[in-house]
Amino acid sequence: MTEGRSRRPGPRIEEVARVAGVSKSTVSRVINGEKYVSERSRQAVHRAIALLGYSPSHAARTLAGSKANAIALVISEQGSRVLADPFFAGVLRGVHAELAGRHVQLLLMMNQPLDGEDQVAYLTGGHVDGALVVSLHGDDPLPRTLHETGLPIVVGGRPLAGGAVPFVDADNFNGALGAVRFLISLGREKIATIAGPLDMAVGIDRLSGWRCGLAEHGMPVELVVHSDFTPDSGALAMEELLRRAPDLDAVFVAADIMALGALRVLQERGYRIPDDVAVVGFDDSVLAATAVPPLTTVRQDVEGFGRALTWRLLAELAGEEKLPQSMLLPTSLVRRASA
Incomplete structure (x- = not known):
């Protein structure tokens, strides 16, 4: 930055x-x-x-009129990761569905080796009327900087930098809490987690839900390995957990895409799923139902998430007042064969 x-x-x-x-x-x-x-x-x-x-600025001049008739979807990840993760495809489908029939164009922007100031200049230079910013890391100032120029924006996920920027998020804490309570109800006693990165609110909130669920029953919360939302990182994290606790009997994985790697490692090591180790993921992406075995997971409506982001931005562009500063979307447990 x-x-x-x-x-x-x-x-x-x-x-x-x-x-x-x-x-x-x-x-x-x-x-x-x-x-x-x-x-x-x-x-x-x-x-x-x-x-x-x-x-x-151009953004302020066009807030009421939406004269560019376009919005940007800014994904703060490298293109290779965006294209490989079904989460982003689901968000894009939701954004596209909400824009249907509105005669508003969508510009997709991913991390590029460009100066951050150039990105701000482009977004506020009359090309778009507003922006959706997804997958923020750390205290990235981009949302706050854009907001201060007058460009209407909505962030996907709770921004760690705080401020008055509106955001939409899934109820990650309670989703993870429900997953752990479910595993405990099955009689599991040594429950580990493959957590997301600590520089993202989604990683922090799902980890907090896992910890809360174990703390309710006085169970230890040491079996944590952080990963970065890729299958390979999920596999490496599972290997580390097995080195530390070969007798673990359950693992909550903070994303389905990481759970694929975890399942592969467990099977290679001869663990029976779910008899020896129960596995629960998060997202209910297309990967969950096709996993072997099919993955029990916490469902968030990813397309609904994309639609809600877009609705909130379009409502501000239309001049609606007293809009919600934040929107928290519900989650639910989908039970399959892995737990």
Whole structure:
């Protein structure tokens, strides 16, 4: 990440709205010279702009009008990983479905060896009216930086950087908690986890749910290995867990794609699934039903997630007010042969 990407770009449209005592959409309508704004509000906005020295960006000018008729889906992963993981395909299907019939184009952006400041400049340069940002790592300032320019954005997943950026997420904590409670109900006593990365909220929240489930029954929470949402990393994590605890009898894997690697290692080592080791994944992706054996997993509606992200962004672009700052989508356990 470059230093320039985190640099404050100047007064934000939110500051103009606050000083003027109106909504962001009203500020945008005034900037666009549109009707249906009271003269009192119009004058208040102009006074606030002059007081703050605000220079409207393209994003602010088009917030109400959506003049580019396009939005961006920004996935903060390398293209090879995006194309290999069915999660991202599901999100894309949901985004596409929500845009159907709306005459809004979709621009897909993945991590490229470009300067972060160039990415911000492109997104705020009139090419799109808003952005969906998915798969953030760490305290990536991109959502906050875009938000401060006035570009409407919605983040997929709880952003670790915090701030006032709206987001949509699955209920990862309770999904993982339910998975552990289910394994305990089966009589499993030594339950490990292959957790996601600690620089992503999804990894943190699913790990917290696992820990909470074990703590409810006074069970140890030491059998943790972190992975990075690939089959190979899931296999390596499973090998490490077996070195540390060859007598483990269950493993909660924080993503189906990692569970594939874990299943392979268990079978190669001669463990019977689920007789010796029960395995539960997370996502209920297309991989779960075709795994050998078919994978018990926590289902999140990935396409619904993509649709919710898109709905929230389009609603803001349409000038709707009092929108939810965050949306938490439910999860449920799907039982198959692995547990």
